[in-house]
Amino acid sequence: LPPSPAMSRPDAASLLSPSPPPFKPHRRGRLLPSILAVLAAAAALFLLAVLRSPPTPSPNLGSLFLSLGSNNTAASHLRALTLHPHVAGTKANSLTAAYVLHAFSSLSIPSHITPYSVLLSYPVHRSLSLSAGPGRAAKSFSLTQDTYPSDPYARAAAEVTPTFFAYSASGSVSAEAVYANYGREEDFAYLSSRGVDVAGRVALARYGRIHCEDIVHNARAAGAAAALVYPDPLEYGGSAGEGSFPDSRWLPPSGVQVGSLFRGVGDPTTPMWASSEGCERVSVEDAMATDDMPGIPALPVSARDAAEIQQVLGGAEAPADWQGRDGSPVYRLGPGPAVLNLTYQGNDTMATIENVFAVIEGAEEPDRYVILGNHRDAWTFGAADPNSGTAAMIELAQRFSMLQKQGWRPRRTIIFCSWDAEEYGLVSRSLFGHHIRLLYIHRIN
Numbered sequence: 001l002p003p004s005p006a007m008s009r010p011d012a013a014s015l016l017s018p019s020p021p022p023f024k025p026h027r028r029g030r031l032l033p034s035i036l037a038v039l040a041a042a043a044a045l046f047l048l049a050v051l052r053s054p055p056t057p058s059p060n061l062g063s064l065f066l067s068l069g070s071n072n073t074a075a076s077h078l079r080a081l082t083l084h085p086h087v088a089g090t091k092a093n094s095l096t097a098a099y100v101l102h103a104f105s106s107l108s109i110p111s112h113i114t115p116y117s118v119l120l121s122y123p124v125h126r127s128l129s130l131s132a133g134p135g136r137a138a139k140s141f142s143l144t145q146d147t148y149p150s151d152p153y154a155r156a157a158a159e160v161t162p163t164f165f166a167y168s169a170s171g172s173v174s175a176e177a178v179y180a181n182y183g184r185e186e187d188f189a190y191l192s193s194r195g196v197d198v199a200g201r202v203a204l205a206r207y208g209r210i211h212c213e214d215i216v217h218n219a220r221a222a223g224a225a226a227a228l229v230y231p232d233p234l235e236y237g238g239s240a241g242e243g244s245f246p247d248s249r250w251l252p253p254s255g256v257q258v259g260s261l262f263r264g265v266g267d268p269t270t271p272m273w274a275s276s277e278g279c280e281r282v283s284v285e286d287a288m289a290t291d292d293m294p295g296i297p298a299l300p301v302s303a304r305d306a307a308e309i310q311q312v313l314g315g316a317e318a319p320a321d322w323q324g325r326d327g328s329p330v331y332r333l334g335p336g337p338a339v340l341n342l343t344y345q346g347n348d349t350m351a352t353i354e355n356v357f358a359v360i361e362g363a364e365e366p367d368r369y370v371i372l373g374n375h376r377d378a379w380t381f382g383a384a385d386p387n388s389g390t391a392a393m394i395e396l397a398q399r400f401s402m403l404q405k406q407g408w409r410p411r412r413t414i415i416f417c418s419w420d421a422e423e424y425g426l427v428s429r430s431l432f433g434h435h436i437r438l439l440y441i442h443r444i445n
């Protein structure tokens with residue numbers, strides 16, 4: 001599937017920003033800037049470590065570091081990591097953990113895998129149908145993303161997990177649709193001010209201002225029985241006539257952005273502590289019943305499916321800033337007469353995730369850490385997010401290892417981390433955070 005900013009959940013930095021900027025078209029690939037950014041950050045970090053490191057820092061180490069290795073090794077790591085979709089908790093993702101472990105250990109950098117058992121979520125059954133009113137003939141949506149002629153990933157695309165929202169409630173809802181713009185609190189307040197009652201209905205909202213977990217949370221707070229979230233061509237389709245991937249960089253009409261609806265951080269069964277073996281846990285039922293969970297069935301859908309729903313919506317015309325791009329049909333608020341029947345059955349189940357760590361011990365301040373990491377799991381192939389970063393990180397480790405062979409030691413301990421299950425809600429980075437805190441408390445190295 002095409003790597004696109006619209007296809008994956010933004011990272012922690014953008015989670016902090018309430019309004020992610022709509023992404024702008026540019027012609028160059030996204031992979032290279034991402035790799036270069038990680039390399040540049042690490043080079044800066046390395047220079048800092050070297051320059052601050054008495055006695056007699058070797059002036060050659062910085063340029064040596066930059067000149068070592070080749071782009072080919074990073075490219076081959078990226079290729080190996082993205083051959084198959086690798087959702088957290090699956091066999092395919094366990095193989096990527098083994099790959100990263102092997103890459104570090106073959107550089108003679110002490111490394112290990114720390115497994116955790118955490119609550120993850122997978123789709124078992126989904127269906128969605130639309131009718132133009134109660135008793136009218138229904139049209140079923142296929143809920144699949146198209147490949148394109150000569151797509152080199154067409155075969156592997158069949159391994160992709162069906163589009164879903166992790167931790168969505170299971171259930172079946174048949175009700176009138178309401179259009180809720182970006183699904184923000186103010187959008188639901190506006191609907192209410194126009195006399196459009198969302199209670200018991202299916203909210204149709206678009207990505208572009210807030211994250212899916214917040215859209216669904218707001219829909220539920222407004223009384224919606226279920227929610228659909230889609231990427232509107234206004235944000236994800238460029239201008240009409242520009243086309244979509246593979247002819248341009250824009251999301252194809254059948255493209256769906258999956259995500260997690262969990263609003264907390266860490267493993268939902270161990271709120272505020274690490275999921276270590278044998279630790280105390282809340283039950284899966286209790287974890288699924290908290291306010292951090294969506295509590296209603298929800299599905300991500302494509303712009304193509306959303307457009308069909310919008311064409312059957314009646315009611316008042318939506319305001320100008322609720323409309324689509326130039327040339328789109330007029331969006332209306334509803335409710336109805338469009339009736340949606342949404343069925344979702346998920347499997348919220350304990351699964352094993354694996355963090356990979358590699359440690360180069362510091363020569364002078366070994367109990368102070370420079371931590372370099374990114375996550376490894378992906379909703380699909382993860383070419384840009386996250387594995388361009390993983391490939392760059394392994395490349396860095398290789399260069400550090402080459403410097404070590406020339407007698408270099410870092411002043412402080414460098415820890416490389418390949419975290420798991422970020423897509424589900426930063427699960428293991430926060431588990432790691434709990435462990436690091438313990439590490440400090442107990443001064444264990």
Ligand SMILES: *[C@@H]1O[C@H](CO)[C@@H](O)[C@H](O)[C@H]1NC(C)=O
Pocket residue numbers: 067068069070071
């Ligand atoms: C890697 O590729 C970049 C961008 O094309 C180039 O600037 C750099 O010199 C290359 N590095 C090596 C070691 O080939």
Ligand SMILES: *[C@@H]1O[C@H](CO)[C@@H](O)[C@H](O)[C@H]1NC(C)=O
Pocket residue numbers: 127172174341342343
């Ligand atoms: C909704 O769809 C489900 C699954 O296809 C079906 O079992 C159910 O009868 C439908 N509900 C209504 C009210 O049409």
Ligand SMILES: *[C@@H]1O[C@H](CO)[C@@H](O)[C@H](O)[C@H]1NC(C)=O
Pocket residue numbers: 124347349
């Ligand atoms: C849910 O996942 C568990 C663990 O992978 C598996 O044993 C079980 O069969 C799954 N249940 C369903 C309904 O798919």
